[in-house]
Amino acid sequence: MTIDWWMLALQAINVLVLVWLLGRFFWRPVAQVIAQRRATAQQMLADAQGKLDAAQSALAAIEATRAGFAQEREAILAAAHDEAERTRVARLQETAQETDVLRAAARAExxxxxxxxxxxxxxxxSQLAITIAQRLAARLDSTAVREAFLDWLRRAISALPEAQRQSAASSGVALDAICATPLSAAEQERYRARIGEALGAHPDIVFKVDPALIAGLELRGPHFIVTNSWRADLDRILAELTHEQ
Structure with missing residues (x-):
């Protein structure tokens, strides 16, 4: 068996030419297309990853916003609760004050x-006592009643301070002797003498009548008055009773 070296060389050259042609016109464009597609795919993957990252960032922002909304809601609810509590307390205080005012007004009324x-x-x-006193005075002996009041008046004058008695008995001073019923001239002279004895002098005394005394004899001067009547006693008793009530 013989080898045809020329045929083998030609076949080898054909193979080399075919490989060169394939590498030149097929493998390189295919590799470039593959590389371009690989780059495109990588770019798409990078874009997708960027979009995923953006979506995740947006989702995190949404979650943070939701958390902020929840905190804000809790803060708003807490503030509203505090405000409602303050309003309730203030209203209770106002109601208590209004109640106190109403109670005070009711107590005052x-x-x-x-x-x-x-x-x-x-x-x-007072009216009943005056009526009773007037009826009793009408039934009593007027002379005896006047004598009793004259004696009480003398005692009251004697109990006055010395300076006041001297001022009442000084010359030029006119005194009024008030009686519940008129006195005769003789009675006036006797009363004037008895009053002068109590004062230690003989002042000018003018006798006047005031039925409102009911019964009694009072002495009045410019700067003093000696009350000595049933009306004065009744007024004093009623004032004490009213004060005690």
Whole structure:
């Protein structure tokens, strides 16, 4: 068996030419296309990764916003609760103050009503006492009653301070002797003498009549008055009773 070296060389040359042709016109364009597609795919993957990262960032921002909304909601609810509590406390305080004012006004009104009722009762009692005293005075011996009041007046004058008695008995001073009933001239002279003895002098005394005294004899001067009557006693008793109430 013989080898045809020329044929083998030609075949080798054909193979080399074919390989060169394939590498020149097929493998290089295919490699370039593959590389371009690989680059495109990598770019698409990078873009997709960027979009995924952006989506994840947006999702994180949304979650943060939701968390902020939740915190803000809790803060708003807490502030609203605090404000409602403050409003409730303030309203309770206002209600308590209004209640105190109403109670004070009610107590004042009750006290005013009680005071008015007490005054009315005192007035009724005063009128009743005056009526009773007038009826009793009418049944008593007027002379004996006047003598008793004259004696009481002398005692009251004697109890006055010395300076006041001297001022009442000084010259030029006119004194008024008030009686519940008129006195005769003789009685006036006797009363004038007895009053002068009590004062230690003989002042000018003018006798006047005031039925409102009911019964009694009072002495009045420019700077003093000696009350000595049933009316004065009744007024004093009613004032004490009204004060006690």
């Amino acid at each position: 009750i006290a005013k009503t009680q005071e008015a009722a007490a005054r009315a009762r005192a007035e009724e009692a």
